[in-house]
Amino acid sequence: MEARSRNRLIIVTGIVLVLLAVLLWRSSTGSLSYFKTVTELKAEKGLIGKTVKVGGEVVKGSVKRREDGVDFTISDKKSTIKISYDGTIPSTFGEGIQVIADGKYDKEDLVKADSLVTKCPSKYKSEKIETK
Amino acid sequence: MVYLGNVVLIAAVLAAIGVLAFFVIRLKSDYYKPDDLKAPYQSLYVLFGLISLATLVLLYGFITNDYNFDYVVKNSSSDMIIWYRMSALWAGHEGSFLFWIWLLSGFTAILAFTRSKTCDKLTSYALGILSGIQLFFLAFLMIATNPFVVNPTNFGIGEGINPLLLHWAMIIHPPTLFIGYAGMTIPFAYAIAALMNRDTSAEWVDRAYKWTLFAWLFLSIGILLGSVWAYVVLGWGGYWGWDPVENASLLPWLGGVALLHSFHIYRQRKSFKHWALSMSVFSFLMVIIAAFITRGGIIQSVHAFERNTTVVGFFVTVIIAIIASSIYLISTRWQIYASEHEFTSLFSRDIMYHFNNIFMVFGATIILIGAFLPLFAGGMSIGPAVYNRIAQPLGIILLFIISICALIPFGKTDMTEFAKRMAAPVGAVVLAAFPLFLYWQSLNKLITDVNPKASPPGAGWLGYVGLLVAAFGVVAVIEAIILKIATRMKASEQGLLSAIVGYFRTQGGAAGGFIAHFGMAVIVAGLVGSTLYTASVKKTIPDKTGATITVADFQLRYKGSKSETSATQEKFRTSFDVLEKSSGKVIGQIAPRMVFHKDKETTTSEVDIVYQPQRDIFVVLRAIDEKGAMNFEIKVNPLISFVWAGSIMLVLGTIIAYWPRRKKSPQNEPG
Numbered sequence: 157m158e159a160r161s162r163n164r165l166i167i168v169t170g171i172v173l174v175l176l177a178v179l180l181w182r183s184s185t186g187s188l189s190y191f192k193t194v195t196e197l198k199a200e201k202g203l204i205g206k207t208v209k210v211g212g213e214v215v216k217g218s219v220k221r222r223e224d225g226v227d228f229t230i231s232d233k234k235s236t237i238k239i240s241y242d243g244t245i246p247s248t249f250g251e252g253i254q255v256i257a258d259g260k261y262d263k264e265d266l267v268k269a270d271s272l273v274t275k276c277p278s279k280y281k282s283e284k285i286e287t288k
Numbered sequence: 289m290v291y292l293g294n295v296v297l298i299a300a301v302l303a304a305i306g307v308l309a310f311f312v313i314r315l316k317s318d319y320y321k322p323d324d325l326k327a328p329y330q331s332l333y334v335l336f337g338l339i340s341l342a343t344l345v346l347l348y349g350f351i352t353n354d355y356n357f358d359y360v361v362k363n364s365s366s367d368m369i370i371w372y373r374m375s376a377l378w379a380g381h382e383g384s385f386l387f388w389i390w391l392l393s394g395f396t397a398i399l400a401f402t403r404s405k406t407c408d409k410l411t412s413y414a415l416g417i418l419s420g421i422q423l424f425f426l427a428f429l430m431i432a433t434n435p436f437v438v439n440p441t442n443f444g445i446g447e448g449i450n451p452l453l454l455h456w457a458m459i460i461h462p463p464t465l466f467i468g469y470a471g472m473t474i475p476f477a478y479a480i481a482a483l484m485n486r487d488t489s490a491e492w493v494d495r496a497y498k499w500t501l502f503a504w505l506f507l508s509i510g511i512l513l514g515s516v517w518a519y520v521v522l523g524w525g526g527y528w529g530w531d532p533v534e535n536a537s538l539l540p541w542l543g544g545v546a547l548l549h550s551f552h553i554y555r556q557r558k559s560f561k562h563w564a565l566s567m568s569v570f571s572f573l574m575v576i577i578a579a580f581i582t583r584g585g586i587i588q589s590v591h592a593f594e595r596n597t598t599v600v601g602f603f604v605t606v607i608i609a610i611i612a613s614s615i616y617l618i619s620t621r622w623q624i625y626a627s628e629h630e631f632t633s634l635f636s637r638d639i640m641y642h643f644n645n646i647f648m649v650f651g652a653t654i655i656l657i658g659a660f661l662p663l664f665a666g667g668m669s670i671g672p673a674v675y676n677r678i679a680q681p682l683g684i685i686l687l688f689i690i691s692i693c694a695l696i697p698f699g700k701t702d703m704t705e706f707a708k709r710m711a712a713p714v715g716a717v718v719l720a721a722f723p724l725f726l727y728w729q730s731l732n733k734l735i736t737d738v739n740p741k742a743s744p745p746g747a748g749w750l751g752y753v754g755l756l757v758a759a760f761g762v763v764a765v766i767e768a769i770i771l772k773i774a775t776r777m778k779a780s781e782q783g784l785l786s787a788i789v790g791y792f793r794t795q796g797g798a799a800g801g802f803i804a805h806f807g808m809a810v811i812v813a814g815l816v817g818s819t820l821y822t823a824s825v826k827k828t829i830p831d832k833t834g835a836t837i838t839v840a841d842f843q844l845r846y847k848g849s850k851s852e853t854s855a856t857q858e859k860f861r862t863s864f865d866v867l868e869k870s871s872g873k874v875i876g877q878i879a880p881r882m883v884f885h886k887d888k889e890t891t892t893s894e895v896d897i898v899y900q901p902q903r904d905i906f907v908v909l910r911a912i913d914e915k916g917a918m919n920f921e922i923k924v925n926p927l928i929s930f931v932w933a934g935s936i937m938l939v940l941g942t943i944i945a946y947w948p949r950r951k952k953s954p955q956n957e958p959g
Contacts, residue, residue, distance in 0.1 A: 161632055161633070161634070164634055165634065165639070165642070168634060169642070169643075169646065172643065172646065173646070173650075176650050176682075179678060179681065179682075180654065180678060183674050183677035183678045184670065184674050184678075188668050188669065188670060188671075188674070189668070189669055189671060190668055190669070191662045191668070191669045209669055209671075221910070221911045221919075223826060223828065223919065224826060244523075244524050244525060244824070244908065244910075244921055244923075245910060250891055258671060271671065271672070273529075273531070
């Protein structure tokens, strides 16, 4: 291989990789969220005001549908937390279903979610449903 | 029957050990003759027979509702119709793994059969490797996820399947993907065989190419089916949510794109050899990691980690073994796989392929980071918004690379020739710039038209650039096809029609490639519309015939509702006429439904969609209050039909490329 053209290719590839890394960096800063269980979340007061992802089971009798979304409580069997979600409700959503809510940890007992993912009660494939 | 399953499984493991040993002994012997390999080749059929028998035993369990099988209890129920019960074979871990091994052993047997006349050295090594992989998987199946576990209570009616999964697309989606996964093992086996033999010819690529195309075709169809199901059934208005399970299926697909392109250059130009070897390994690794993500149970919940130590240990061992041995083999043979044609110019088709591969590996890396980040970074995770923000510009740049690629040759580009070829696509973009600008503005306006409270899209100019690049790509690919056919007409003095037919017949590979890339351009246009400019609004109406919902330029007119009750569910079905607001013309009818499942005490929504060429109107019944007032969500998805149409072109193009041809008939067709 001609050394000159190889070097040029390596340099251009390097530049492209750097640009891709910058794209990745710019797209993700501030948008990464922390995945926590309810108990873990409640133990970390420092996360209040940050974007979090929290998973648990929808407590029976806690679901209140609103015009723009739904309010409910989730539990990980040890602690519970309220979720207020705005957006399309996945068709699998319901009481006793495992969900993952993604949004702002607003107050000690409240997450304002803008994405709600349900885990199907199926063993077949743990389909998640993302809504935005 | 359960015991029979276990006996067959043990026999299969023993047989696999035998087959592997057979290959190793015969290939290591100093007096190696191709005829000596006939027997090991045939032993692969026996192995396939045993694994088929094991699969049949499990299938028989489903057909006869044999609840001695724990796996049948967990995945089927007597009230399901027979086809659904049979499809439950691949409904859980254990069965799907068995099904996968069955496909792999079937493909291995077919490969052995098609090469049994010559028993060439490369194929013999590859078959030896494939039998080793089967042995490994079988052992894992027995130890960690045995489908033949006896139901401890010896009692049960079956737990059944989630009702949402009972949909044609979801029934054939998993086996389609598994065909792709199993097929991707063959290029890997050939790559390792070539490395072991220090064979730098293109023979291994010739043998593996069609298998790779076949596997990749099925991966594409599988992913498409999954998206169709998500869109039609799940009711959130999208088709790709970047969840770990979806992403997992994308990993080998991205690897496959890089692999196919590397193979193409390897065969045509005897270069990209390092790429071809490493992408063979990479694609197979992605298959293993995809299985790990979907079946290892580590991603859905961080806490499943401890519970599945055997599974996790197995996968981690396999992944490390593949990486370590491949790095060893490739690095010790790096020099002999040097290219025969070198990069001489930075502006050539070779370089475009090079960057295409880099983009694919980068995409896969992002998905891998996204999948494993939560495990290592204190629960940090990447959301769909981040994926979209990365994928949108990358998709547009990639399409630009594809379009340029269609217009420039390998080696060195003659700039005056290139300028001539650029005239048509650049001209098209100039002509389309203003109409597309107006269209782009209307997309922006749509969001606030549908929902006055919605914020305008944040993507800014990206959408407009995307539309322009898509137009550029479509014209560039069409021009490339026309040029090929014109050359053909001149060279052989054929008429237009016979030149087209002749081109597809003799150069189906290239022709299929053009159609597939044309499909990519159409998909990108669809992605721009349906990911950046979807608009939605929620409206409540009373249960009164004639009530209307007006959104942007259309109107839904309520025609009434009815309830249907069956033993397991209660279905509430509403129906609407969809009218054009300006003229009052009826453009469609829809019936969004809500279903209450009595046994599971859950409610699911069944969406209904008005399909129009330029957009879909997607209506979900969200809730009904005590007074009977109904709350609907209405979503407008612009250009989504382009995604489906482009995907179908991609699949068709791949089929054309795969189709056996008369002139250069490769002898390694699977099937």
